Amino acid sequence: MAQEQAGRLLRSAKWRADLTAGVLATWPADPGRRTPGEWDAVREAVPDGKRLPSSVIGSRTRQVAAFAKKHGRLPVDVFELEAAPRTARMLLLSACDGQQATLVRGDDPGRALLRLQLPTRPDPCSYADWAWVACPITLPPTVPSGAVLHLPTLRVHLGRVHADLTYTHAVPTVRRTGHTVALGVDWGLNTLLSAGTVRLHNGTITALGSGAQFRAAGVLAKQHRLRRQGERLRAKTDHYQRLIGDTSSHSLSGRHAVLAEEIRRVSARRSNLNDALAWSAARWTVGQALAARASVIYVEDLRSMEARGMGRTLNTRLSQQIRGQIVDRMRHLAAETGIAVVTVPARGTSRHCPRCLVPLRHRKAPDRPTTPGWWGSPRTKSGGGPSAPTPTAAGRAIATWARGSASPHAA
Known part of the structure; x- marks a missing residue:
């Protein structure tokens, strides 16, 4: 599981590094508006750039321009432009075999039983330090009764363990031609x-x-209200950060932390609203x-x-x-x-x-x-x-x- 999670992070970092290198190698004269020739050049410099949406290249260009405005120079690479990535707190059981985890259906089509080995001590040294744990899972009604279940990804949310479950089932063949x-x-x-x-x-x-x-x-209006609320919170947080500076025991540090947590909550609400x-x-x-x-x-x-x-x-x-x-x-x-x-x-x-x-x-x-x-x-x-x-x-x-x-x- 650790190797699979590390591989995903490395593949993501490789893609961002190639994108940043291509943008820096073909930096335009006017970052706000590229000419057609500059667009062709940056797409040639980025791997698979012909199929890459222009909004992705534009957002990375704005990120580089903000760095150049702050430091007076262009960044060397993505490692100077971005902070170190954070790993998610989850268990990728799909990377395991049957010796580590199994998932079977029960008599009830809406239930499944997940069995996995978990360590009984923080530093397991042998097989005796592992024990099998049974975790019953309630399947949503959208999962067909005849679907083949795959090992889920476990994550903790608000003190509860959630299982992101994938399944496979047969669907009708999609036709490419002959539509009426x-x-x-x-x-x-x-x-x-x-x-x-x-x-x-x-x-x-x-x-x-x-x-x-x-x-x-109504939903779009609520989305715009949350966006404006987030913009006001970020403006106030940036103002507090300028007042605090490098002082760790500043009197505004508590307010800054409260506003940062509120920004996270507003962002989560916007994400859930967009998904719904x-x-x-x-x-x-x-x-x-x-x-x-x-x-x-x-x-x-x-x-x-x-x-x-x-x-x-x-x-x-x-x-x-x-x-x-x-x-x-x-x-x-x-x-x-x-x-x-x-x-x-x-x-x-x-x-x-x-x-x-x-x-x-x-x-x-x-x-x-x-x-x-x-x-x-x-x-x-x-x-x-x-x-x-x-x-x-x-x-x-x-x-x-x-x-x-x-x-x-x-x-």
């Missing part, structure tokens, strides 16, 4: 997700229904696909989107959205039902009408030239807005799908 009903999903700011279903029949695409929306305004929101949005999307009998879900690939130039508040709201987590959960839930998830490049998805695939242009009613208009295709009748219920994110994907070509991003 598709669900297109579009991202929004206040309306987190919008979805619409289309059918392909004899080369003609027909919209089904009027579409649906996943609104999470990601699972809820993914379940809603897969549920929409099941209700429409769709065999494929098209969703925009916005991993490389950087929010800038829209104001401080809007930039922050855009950057705080958990699109990557939602897509990962969506793939996981869709695989259990045999539904394919296809990520679509975002470029050009909002340029065409999702119904007729004609380039959109801004139009106004002839009798109301001073009122705001709408975005529509030249085929749209004057005086009315866009009538297609299908979200524009599926425009490019549906066009590719109608031509009969398979997407390279199919899962």
Whole structure:
């Protein structure tokens, strides 16, 4: 278990070291905005940089720029840029064999028995210093009764031992081609997700229904409140740290420790809220696909989107959205039902009408030239807005799908 945990830390450190070395070797003239040539250079310098989201490179660039602003020079490597990593307090039982731990099901499908050897003294010297311990585990209802259970990872949380359990079970095969009903999903700011279903029949695409929306305004508002609270706490903590300096017995040290603990609690609440929101949005999307009998879900690939130039508040709201987590959960839930998830490049998805695939242009009613208009295709009748219920994110994907070509991003 110690070797497996050390190996994970070393692999993570190796990846961060290669990323930092590539960024430092191709340091741009303006760290805030790279030119296309500088982007190509840094992707060539980073291992597997062609597939790396630009947000990862941008965040490491900002970290290096903050170090340079503080010390007046660039860091030598990642070991000067980052502190030593901390190891998690957990037991990786998956790295053990049957002589160390076993996991079997009982007569009750909702129960399992974990047996593992634990030392009876702090410094075990022989096999006599180890003893078998039986730990009954209550399985959640999401674990199928016929699933094969694997050894869990044990961790301590709030004084209780939790088991992170993995299992394997058969799922339907996901098709790469031959889809006739598709669900297109579009991202929004206040309306987190919008979805619409289309059918392909004899080369003609027909919209089904009027579409649906996943609104999470209350959860997103709470998320923004926690973010602002965390920013205020961090600003106050940094101010206390400047006043304390190197003095270990300063009168503000107690307040600084209290604020640091409160920051940790706010961060944990934000993490739990994001995780719950990601699972809820993914379940809603897969549920929409099941209700429409769709065999494929098209969703925009916005991993490389950087929010800038829209104001401080809007930039922050855009950057705080958990699109990557939602897509990962969506793939996981869709695989259990045999539904394919296809990520679509975002470029050009909002340029065409999702119904007729004609380039959109801004139009106004002839009798109301001073009122705001709408975005529509030249085929749209004057005086009315866009009538297609299908979200524009599926425009490019549906066009590719109608031509009969398979997407390279199919899962």
